[in-house]
Amino acid sequence: xxxxxxxxxxxxxxxxxxxxxxxxxxxxxxxxxxxxxxxxxxxxxxxxxxxxxxxxxxxxxxxxxxxxxxxxxxxxxxxxxxxxxxxxxxxxxxxxxxxxxxxxxxxxxxxxxxxxxxxxxxxxxxxxxxxxxxxxxxxxxxxxxxxxxxxxxxxxxxxxxxxxxxxxxxxxxxxxxxxxxxxxxxxxxxxxxxxxxxxxxxxxxxxxxxxxxxxxxxxxxxxxxxxxxxxxxxxxxxxxxxxxxxxxxxxxxxxxxxxxxxxxxxxxxxxxxxxxxxxxxxxxxxxxxxxxxxxxxxxxxxxxxxxxxxxxxxxxxxxxxxxxxxxxxxxxxxxxxxxxxxxxxxxxxxxxxxxxxxxxxxxxxxx
Numbered sequence: 001x002x003x004x005x006x007x008x009x010x011x012x013x014x015x016x017x018x019x020x021x022x023x024x025x026x027x028x029x030x031x032x033x034x035x036x037x038x039x040x041x042x043x044x045x046x047x048x049x050x051x052x053x054x055x056x057x058x059x060x061x062x063x064x065x066x067x068x069x070x071x072x073x074x075x076x077x078x079x080x081x082x083x084x085x086x087x088x089x090x091x092x093x094x095x096x097x098x099x100x101x102x103x104x105x106x107x108x109x110x111x112x113x114x115x116x117x118x119x120x121x122x123x124x125x126x127x128x129x130x131x132x133x134x135x136x137x138x139x140x141x142x143x144x145x146x147x148x149x150x151x152x153x154x155x156x157x158x159x160x161x162x163x164x165x166x167x168x169x170x171x172x173x174x175x176x177x178x179x180x181x182x183x184x185x186x187x188x189x190x191x192x193x194x195x196x197x198x199x200x201x202x203x204x205x206x207x208x209x210x211x212x213x214x215x216x217x218x219x220x221x222x223x224x225x226x227x228x229x230x231x232x233x234x235x236x237x238x239x240x241x242x243x244x245x246x247x248x249x250x251x252x253x254x255x256x257x258x259x260x261x262x263x264x265x266x267x268x269x270x271x272x273x274x275x276x277x278x279x280x281x282x283x284x285x286x287x288x289x290x291x292x293x294x295x296x297x298x299x300x301x302x303x304x305x306x307x308x309x310x311x312x313x314x315x316x317x318x319x320x321x322x323x324x325x326x327x328x329x330x331x332x333x334x335x336x337x338x339x340x341x342x343x344x345x346x347x348x349x350x351x352x353x354x355x356x357x358x359x360x361x362x363x364x365x366x367x
Contacts, residue, residue: 006234008225009354010144010347012137016085017119018127024084025133027140029350030070032078034143041065041083041139047180047335048135061088061129065136076140083136087129100311103319105301112312128239128329131336138339141346148349152214156338157182159294160207161190161328162197171211180334198327201304206330209294210235210337212345215280217270217288218359219348226284227291227348234340235295240329243296247279262289266364291345295337297330 005013009029016023042065049063063085070081099120102109107126111118118124145152155171158181166183174180177187179194197204220227232244245251252260255277263274273289280291302321309319326332 006237007343007347009350010141010343012134012343014130014133014137016087016130016133017124018087018122018129019119019124020087022084022086023130023133024065024082025137027070027081027083027137030076030078030081030140031144031148031350032076034076034140034147035074036067036071036076036081036140036143037074038065038067040143041067041136044135044139044142044335044339045085045132048132048332061132063132065139081140083133083140085132085136098319098321100313101317101319102309102311103301103321104307104309105298126239128326128332131239131333134238134343135335135339138335138342141339141342145342145346145349148346149214149216152212152345154210154212154338154341154345156180156208156210156334156341158206158330158334159183159209161194161330162204162206164189164193165207174334179331194328203300203303203325203327203329205299206297206328206333207294208297208330208333208337209292210334210341211293212280212291212341215286215288215291215345216349216352216359217286218356218361219345219352220281220285221351222284225348225351226281227286227344228279228281228284230344230348231291231293231341234344235293235337238295238297238333238336238340240297240300240333241295242298245294246281247292248277249279249294252277271363286348291341293337293341295333297333300326300329 004015005011011028013026045063045065049061066084068082068084070077070079106123108118108120111126122129157171157174158179159166166181166186168183170182173182173184177184179187179190181187181190228246231246235241235244248255248260260277262277265272273287276289276292278287280287280289302325304320306318306320309317311317
């Protein structure tokens, strides 16, 4: 299986399966001298790990990360960083009944059609468990960003469950509720709504919003390495994601040119924009505004409601997926989206410094 890596200069390769002995990531291209330890990475993994509330899968994984290489005496050496997370709470027997059957909504059938072999235990490589490795790698990226761009901040939150949208954007609220939503009132509603979904043995989708605040202007490239292109690819690569938008996104289709154009004035410290329909990116290059990305996560396909399917031999069957599954996998996608934002933004900052160094174009005497 090829294409397990992403990034240009800051490059991440993930490995491992849901029910294998371990999974992890190899991070290449990390600058030397960055302060990193396992405890700092564990902070981010603890936000993603399962079983923290009744609204998540009850698989109990500590998600304890180990740094096997690339760090010496608490600082990165510039060589590849190997990160490993052991799996400790697998229940592979839950999947014995579907060894010869394709689960609707899962990658079972396409993996089999492509490779002629698949790890049916929890979905193997296609499992959302793979995202733990991304969060660990994102912890490395955050450490580098904190050193290179101290004012840059990455914020993420769940802004919709099913058809129900959050209205507020109080980013300090996200850590105060089990949904990572920036809307306290919405969190109260989501608790009752998702409890009903869970008790009905069903699932529901969600929308996640991730913002990078303090991104310098000029990051990105005009055509094939656009910042928004790479961000869209990064978010779309997350398991169960079916849609990505930047800034106004799909909503831009309903606007007029007058409404959509972010007007520009000159402020004391440089250009000031009247709005941010562009999501902080114009022509593939950052404007200096907030970089805003949203992605849609489909409902968890593993449900106890019988669904029609077929076996490997083509005969019809009915599938009920046993095991421990999230009624809304979007909840735990928040730290994953933040990690992918961190890795992508850092990658483009490194590319920019390698080619351009400091920004070349001055406006009003300011670069």
